[in-house]
Amino acid sequence: MKLSEQIAQMILDNALAWTRYGGNYTAVQKQITEIVDSVLQSPVTDTCEWVYHENEGTYTTSCGERWFFPESTRQENGAVFCPVCGKRIKERGAK
Numbered sequence: 419m420k421l422s423e424q425i426a427q428m429i430l431d432n433a434l435a436w437t438r439y440g441g442n443y444t445a446v447q448k449q450i451t452e453i454v455d456s457v458l459q460s461p462v463t464d465t466c467e468w469v470y471h472e473n474e475g476t477y478t479t480s481c482g483e484r485w486f487f488p489e490s491t492r493q494e495n496g497a498v499f500c501p502v503c504g505k506r507i508k509e510r511g512a513k
């Protein structure tokens with residue numbers, strides 16, 4: 419189970435517990451489901467664009483840094499987020 423699914427389940431379990439103290443389960447469940455749905459579906463739009471320079475083996479990042487991996491490429495190193503600004507990496511020209 420993914421962490422996001424675990425969190426969603428935890429929230430729903432809590433909603434059930436609230437009803438034991440007189441809460442309106444249906445209303446709470448509906449509201450929480452809407453919140454969870456919006457969180458799970460929200461795209462990560464904030465990206466850092468990386469451009470690879472083949473002759474140097476380095477990347478320039480849109481947050482204004484240069485980065486390189488001592489061994490192989492970004493993909494092979496499993497780098498998903500920019501180590502400088504923390505945004506999701508979008509590599510220009512990458513598939």
Ligand SMILES: [Zn+2]
Pocket residue numbers: 466479480481482500501502503504505
């Ligand atoms: Zn960055």
